[in-house]
Amino acid sequence: MPNLNINGRNMSVEAANDTPLLWVIREQLQMTGTKFGCGAGLCGACTVHLNGEAVRSCQTSVADAVGKKITTIEGLSAKGDHPLQKAWIAEQVPQCGYCQSGQIMQAAALLSKNSNPTKDEVVAHMDGNLCRCMTYSRIQKAIMRAATEMRTASATGNERRAT
Amino acid sequence: MNEHVKNVTPETTDLSRRSFLVGTAATGLVLGYAGVPGIDHALAAAPAHFEPSVWYSIAPDGLVTVTCGKADMGQHVASTMAQIVAEELGASWKDMRVQLASNDPKFNDPVLGAQITGGSWSTMMNFDAMSRAGAAGRMALTEAAAATMGVPAGELVVGNSVISHSKSKKSMSFAEVVKSGKATKTFTPDELKAIKLKSPEQYTMIGVSVPQLDIPSKTNGTAKYGIDVMLPGMVYGKVVTPPVRYGATVKSVDDSAAKKVPGFIKAVTLDDKTGTTTGWVVAVANTYANARKAADALKIEYDGGPNAKLSSESLLTEAKRLQGLSDSGQFFVKDGDPNAAFGTAAKVLEAEYTTNINIHAPMEPMNATAEFKGDILHIHTGNQFATRSGAIAAGAAGIDPKYVVMHQMWLGGGFGRRLDADMTVPAVQAAKSVGKPVKVIYSRENDMTMDFSRPLTYQKVKAGMDGDGKLVALSHDVVSAWPTQRWGIPDFLSPSVDKKGPLDAFTVNGADFFYTVPNHYVRAIKNEMAHNATPSGQLRSVAPGWTFWAIESMIDEIAHATGKDPALFRVELLDGKGKNDGGAQRLRNTLLAAMGLAGYGTLKLPKGEGMGVACVSSQERATASWTACVAHVAVAPSGEVKVKKLTVATDVGTQVNPDGIRAQVEGAALWGMSLALFEKATLKDGGIEQTNFDSYTPLRMSQLPEVAVNVIANGEKATGVGEPAVTVVAPAIGNAVFNAVGARVRGLPITAEAVKAAMKA
Numbered sequence: 067m068p069n070l071n072i073n074g075r076n077m078s079v080e081a082a083n084d085t086p087l088l089w090v091i092r093e094q095l096q097m098t099g100t101k102f103g104c105g106a107g108l109c110g111a112c113t114v115h116l117n118g119e120a121v122r123s124c125q126t127s128v129a130d131a132v133g134k135k136i137t138t139i140e141g142l143s144a145k146g147d148h149p150l151q152k153a154w155i156a157e158q159v160p161q162c163g164y165c166q167s168g169q170i171m172q173a174a175a176l177l178s179k180n181s182n183p184t185k186d187e188v189v190a191h192m193d194g195n196l197c198r199c200m201t202y203s204r205i206q207k208a209i210m211r212a213a214t215e216m217r218t219a220s221a222t223g224n225e226r227r228a229t
Numbered sequence: 230m231n232e233h234v235k236n237v238t239p240e241t242t243d244l245s246r247r248s249f250l251v252g253t254a255a256t257g258l259v260l261g262y263a264g265v266p267g268i269d270h271a272l273a274a275a276p277a278h279f280e281p282s283v284w285y286s287i288a289p290d291g292l293v294t295v296t297c298g299k300a301d302m303g304q305h306v307a308s309t310m311a312q313i314v315a316e317e318l319g320a321s322w323k324d325m326r327v328q329l330a331s332n333d334p335k336f337n338d339p340v341l342g343a344q345i346t347g348g349s350w351s352t353m354m355n356f357d358a359m360s361r362a363g364a365a366g367r368m369a370l371t372e373a374a375a376a377t378m379g380v381p382a383g384e385l386v387v388g389n390s391v392i393s394h395s396k397s398k399k400s401m402s403f404a405e406v407v408k409s410g411k412a413t414k415t416f417t418p419d420e421l422k423a424i425k426l427k428s429p430e431q432y433t434m435i436g437v438s439v440p441q442l443d444i445p446s447k448t449n450g451t452a453k454y455g456i457d458v459m460l461p462g463m464v465y466g467k468v469v470t471p472p473v474r475y476g477a478t479v480k481s482v483d484d485s486a487a488k489k490v491p492g493f494i495k496a497v498t499l500d501d502k503t504g505t506t507t508g509w510v511v512a513v514a515n516t517y518a519n520a521r522k523a524a525d526a527l528k529i530e531y532d533g534g535p536n537a538k539l540s541s542e543s544l545l546t547e548a549k550r551l552q553g554l555s556d557s558g559q560f561f562v563k564d565g566d567p568n569a570a571f572g573t574a575a576k577v578l579e580a581e582y583t584t585n586i587n588i589h590a591p592m593e594p595m596n597a598t599a600e601f602k603g604d605i606l607h608i609h610t611g612n613q614f615a616t617r618s619g620a621i622a623a624g625a626a627g628i629d630p631k632y633v634v635m636h637q638m639w640l641g642g643g644f645g646r647r648l649d650a651d652m653t654v655p656a657v658q659a660a661k662s663v664g665k666p667v668k669v670i671y672s673r674e675n676d677m678t679m680d681f682s683r684p685l686t687y688q689k690v691k692a693g694m695d696g697d698g699k700l701v702a703l704s705h706d707v708v709s710a711w712p713t714q715r716w717g718i719p720d721f722l723s724p725s726v727d728k729k730g731p732l733d734a735f736t737v738n739g740a741d742f743f744y745t746v747p748n749h750y751v752r753a754i755k756n757e758m759a760h761n762a763t764p765s766g767q768l769r770s771v772a773p774g775w776t777f778w779a780i781e782s783m784i785d786e787i788a789h790a791t792g793k794d795p796a797l798f799r800v801e802l803l804d805g806k807g808k809n810d811g812g813a814q815r816l817r818n819t820l821l822a823a824m825g826l827a828g829y830g831t832l833k834l835p836k837g838e839g840m841g842v843a844c845v846s847s848q849e850r851a852t853a854s855w856t857a858c859v860a861h862v863a864v865a866p867s868g869e870v871k872v873k874k875l876t877v878a879t880d881v882g883t884q885v886n887p888d889g890i891r892a893q894v895e896g897a898a899l900w901g902m903s904l905a906l907f908e909k910a911t912l913k914d915g916g917i918e919q920t921n922f923d924s925y926t927p928l929r930m931s932q933l934p935e936v937a938v939n940v941i942a943n944g945e946k947a948t949g950v951g952e953p954a955v956t957v958v959a960p961a962i963g964n965a966v967f968n969a970v971g972a973r974v975r976g977l978p979i980t981a982e983a984v985k986a987a988m989k990a
């Protein structure tokens with residue numbers, strides 16, 4: 067029975083070691099915000115973070131996730147108010163919404179390392195995430211908006227620390 | 230399939246003859262039509278919890294919950310319906326909530342008499358009914374408030390969920406009125422019809438980009454789609470689909486290896502009397518991961534059936550053969566006599582246009598959860614056609630459709646795919662077989678190879694011009710599978726002009742354009758071979774996605790052949806004469822707007838770049854949103870096409886939510902581009918060859934062009950926006966490619982190889 071650390075909680079799950087993490091998260095732990103799109107690493111709908119890196123949970127076995135910190139859309143922020151989530155609402159990004167958990171998790175991994183990405187960096191980082199509703203331009207805008215907010219927040223944070 | 234379908238529209242659906250009730254139940258104010266079981270029950274019994282049974286209700290806390298009978302697949306239609314209700318009701322947007330309806334006939338579309346979402350019809354067909362429902366609620370609340378306040382109802386003003394009386398400075402919130410229990414009123418159909426609705430200049434809500442109510446839940450993982458359904462005691466099914474798209478049968482199933490998979494329960498071979506699926510087996514197990522393993526371990530022998538040798542090439546050859554027969558097909562348009570006119574024409578042009586098979590591939594793979602509870606079969610899935618899908622599920626279960634309850638979920642993409650009900654069949658038969666609720670989830674491979682695809686189409690267009698280059702004759706043959714005829718519902722077919730029986734207008738819509746052409750034939754020819762081998766469905770925009778590809782390419786070809794500017798040639802043809810009066814002028818204006826916005830004919834473009842135009846009256850003549858596009862492309866010597874910019878203008882009459890419309894139009898335009906350049910499925914040995922997003926490749930972020938969406942709202946009736954822009958983009962790109970490098974490509978998708986070959990030719 068592998069032990070997983072998901073969104074800060076330790077959970078033991080009943081699954082063979084080779085079970086894709088995706089199905090354990092969705093069906094066993096019933097955290098259904100992480101989506102199944104292709105099962106082949108081609109769409110990004112299943113994106114979660116392992117130790118802060120964006121990975122495709124359909125291509126990650128439970129065994130590979132043991133001992134790492136797993137974050138899903140449910141754990142990205144306490145109240146759904148991560149700068150990206152707020153920007154997603156401000157830009158009215160989602161249409162059907164099915165791809166958007168994966169989009170947000172993929173974008174969050176970028177912004178955690180680089181809060182001032184260029185448009186090309188955004189495209190390169192996000193190109194593996196399909197959106198069949200074609201919300202790409204709003205996704206780009208929302209990422210830029212969130213990045214700006216994060217930079218402003220950390221700038222004011224630094225000032226506060228300085229005083 | 231038909232006998233199940235016939236009895237799905239019970240007699241209770243004609244709402245125009247029913248009274249509209251506003252009454253107070255234990256849970257608040259409920260509003261809906263009389264004689265529909267739910268509302269009578271809600272008002273009479275007033276139980277603490279009643280099933281949502283009416284179009285909207287107002288709770289004692291003032292929250293207004295609108296029940297949406299339309300499938301919400303990203304077009305935010307639930308939110309739009311709430312916005313229309315809120316306008317007339319006078320509710321504050323922050324008090325509005327939405328929920329999704331079950332398949333109860335009381336949620337049927339007031340115009341269509343069924344629960345179906347498609348055709349970009351929803352806003353258009355529900356605007357009036359939802360407006361009246363909102364107004365009726367406001368009147369009932371106002372009268373109750375007037376009685377409580379002791380002032381004349383006529384002096385009250387309603388806004389922001391508050392009813393106020395300025396002279397006495399008294400006011401009551403909706404919540405207070407509902408709590409008073411006094412709001413009760415019945416409207417006869419005539420009274421409902423007589424309600425004076427707001428005129429556009431009085432709108433405070435319609436035309437405003439209020440935030441869509443479903444969006445927050447789609448940023449934090451809480452929106453529930455069909456695939457997210459969890460029922461107590463539920464087990465999982467993974468379908469194993471045959472190598473042939475349609476017509477295979479299972480000869481034998483060897484589950485000896487599957488039995489070694491832990492948690493494996495059973496392999497169920499479908500016995501699908503509805504004919505929706507053929508040769509499917511479901512592996513049932515305690516978890517989805519185990520069901521997948523078991524499915525992989527099954528050894529199944531098939532008889533490939535009659536279509537096992539067919540390929541895209543054979544479907545195309547058959548289409549050409551059928552087109553060549555003088556007596557095949559039925560006439561959709563028959564004006565004048567093109568054949569005679571060709572004889573006297575100064576110039577005749579002929580061309581063939583094709584489109585390949587296309588796959589919907591919504592991001593949420595098909596799925597359904599079925600549970601038998603007592604007499605009732607419960608289906609949980611996101612579906613666009615609850616009325617028919619419930620009947621298919623009933624057919625799969627061998628029960629009467631009235632015992633099926635469809636629980637609607639948010640749709641992880643629809644695009645027409647979820648008009649079909651195939652996913653319910655394995656869920657129902659597996660649940661019946663194992664005696665437990667079963668959730669069936671298709672793999673992406675199942676989803677792609679078993680799609681009810683956009684059919685392969687073949688069109689031949691012949692045009693005749695007089696000595697001045699005026700287009701005097703056009704004959705247009707459209708050969709395809711017939712997606713809507715497959716439903717077996719006569720109401721969705723149209724009579725043919727030549728009285729040769731009903732035809733599937735969803736294969737030729739758009740070909741009855743608004744250009745004035747005195748001699749004009751359109752023939753709809755069913756490709757029976759394609760119809761059987763690749764059961765086709767409604768893919769976002771359906772027929773206009775191919776008819777305008779042919780028409781708008783041909784119009785360009787004619788303009789070039791007669792030395793005219795293709796855009797101005799269109800303007801000339803849109804003269805608004807006769808039956809085209811009104812529509813033609815709107816389309817002309819839209820085209821001119823797009824040309825101006827794009828800098829058509831004024832921007833100097835470098836070598837290898839070009840602009841092309843197209844304009845369309847999608848979806849149907851009667852329900853058109855006037856849409857034009859200028860595509861700006863750069864073509865590399867290799868033939869590779871890069872779209873630099875799409876300028877789209879669309880006349881939608883009235884906008885309910887401008888930002889929502891822009892999102893839909895942009896998404897639709899990008900769908901059009903994706904179909905034009907990147908998406909191609911092929912049939913080989915009876916099966917679809919593309920199985921996942923590595924071989925079937927919709928547009929990704931790196932391929933995104935600049936998209937400029939311009940919405941024209943001129944106060945005409947609201948029209949649909951989810952589809953028309955899909956249809957205008959492919960011909961605009963094709964025409965731009967020609968203007969850039971002189972290469973005319975007549976098949977979709979436009980590939981680099983095809984462009985290169987046409988450049989040389």
Ligand code: FES
Binds near residue numbers: 102
């Ligand atoms: S489901 Fe994992 S990448 Fe598509």
Ligand code: FES
Binds near residue numbers: 162165303642
């Ligand atoms: S919003 Fe529908 S797939 Fe992205």
